[in-house]
Amino acid sequence: xxxxxxxxxxxxxxxxxxxxxxxxxxxxxxxxxxxxxxxxxxxxxxxxxxxxxxxxxxxxxxxxxxxxxxxxxxxxxxx
Amino acid sequence: xxxxxxxxxxxxxxxxxxxxxxxxxxxxxxxxxxxxxxxxxxxxxxxxxxxxxxxxxxxxxxxxxxxxxxxxxxxxxxxxxxxxxxxxxxxxxxxxxxxxxxxxxxxxxxxxxxxxxxxxxxxxxxxxxxxxxxxxxxxxxxxxxxxxxxxxxxxxxxxxxxxxxxxxxxxxxxxxxxxxxxx
Numbered sequence: 260x261x262x263x264x265x266x267x268x269x270x271x272x273x274x275x276x277x278x279x280x281x282x283x284x285x286x287x288x289x290x291x292x293x294x295x296x297x298x299x300x301x302x303x304x305x306x307x308x309x310x311x312x313x314x315x316x317x318x319x320x321x322x323x324x325x326x327x328x329x330x331x332x333x334x335x336x337x338x
Numbered sequence: 339x340x341x342x343x344x345x346x347x348x349x350x351x352x353x354x355x356x357x358x359x360x361x362x363x364x365x366x367x368x369x370x371x372x373x374x375x376x377x378x379x380x381x382x383x384x385x386x387x388x389x390x391x392x393x394x395x396x397x398x399x400x401x402x403x404x405x406x407x408x409x410x411x412x413x414x415x416x417x418x419x420x421x422x423x424x425x426x427x428x429x430x431x432x433x434x435x436x437x438x439x440x441x442x443x444x445x446x447x448x449x450x451x452x453x454x455x456x457x458x459x460x461x462x463x464x465x466x467x468x469x470x471x472x473x474x475x476x477x478x479x480x481x482x483x484x485x486x487x488x489x490x491x492x493x494x495x496x497x498x499x500x501x502x503x504x505x506x507x508x509x510x511x512x513x514x515x516x517x518x519x520x521x
Contacts, residue, residue: 262517269396270363270389276399283403285516288455290407294415300454302414309410310403320402322394324387332351 276314360393448474461511469504476501
C-alpha cells in the first residue's frame with residue numbers, strides 16, 4: 260500500500276509540517292463532516308490556518324531516542 | 339548491548355504500542371539482532387536510536403496534528419451553531435425571498451458547480467449519465483425515489499439500487515485516490 264511508504268519514510272527523516280499537512284488531507288476532509296454543508300469550505304481553511312499558526316509549536320515537539328525512551332519507561336514503572 | 343539488557347529486564351515494555359509498532363518493521367528487528375551478535379559494534383545501536391527518535395518524533399507530531407484537526411473542527415461547529423442560534427437569518431421571515439430560493443432557476447445546478455473536492459468530481463465524471471442524473475435529482479433537487487422512477491418510467495426500487503451502486507462506486511474511487519494522494 261502507498262501508506263506503507265510514508266510509514267517507512269518516517270524512520271528516515273522528520274517530516275516537515277507542510278508535508279504532514281498534505282498527508283493529513285484525507286483526515287481533514289473526514290473531519291469536515293463535523294459541520295453543516297455550507298460551512299465546510301470555511302472550516303477547511305480554518306483548520307489549515309490553525310495548523311500553520313501552530314507550526315513552531317509542532318516543530319518544537321521532540322521525542323527521546325530508544326535508550327532514553329526505555330530508561331524513561333523504567334523510571335516511570337518504578338515510581 | 340545496553341538496550342538488550344534493559345529490554346530483557348523489562349519485558350513488559352514490549353507491550354508498549356510505540357515499541358511494538360517500531361519493531362514490527364523488519365529492518366529494526368534486524369538492527370537489534372545485529373547488535374545482539376556483535377555487542378562491540380555500537381553503530382547499529384546508534385542507528386537504532388536515531389531511527390527510533392525520528393519515528394517517535396513523527397508519531398508525536400502526527401498525533402498532535404490529528405487532535406488539533408479534530409478539536410478545531412468541533413470548536414468551529416460549536417461556534418457556528420451558537421452563532422446561528424443567536425442571529426437567526428431574517429430572510430426566513432420574508433416570504434417573497436423564501437420563494438425565490440426554490441425557484442426553477444436553481445434547477446440548473448449540477449455537481450460541477452457544487453463539488454469542490456476534485457477526487458470526488460473525477461469519480462462522478464466516471465459514472466454513467468443516468469447514474470449522475472439520478473444522483474443530481476436525489477441530492478440537489480431533493481426528489482424522492484418515486485418521483486425519479488416516474489421520470490425514468492421505472493420502479494422506485496430500481497432507482498434506489500442504481501443510486502446505491504453509484505454511491506458505492508464513488509466511495510471506492512475516492513478512497514483509492516486518497517491513497518494515491520497520501521503517497
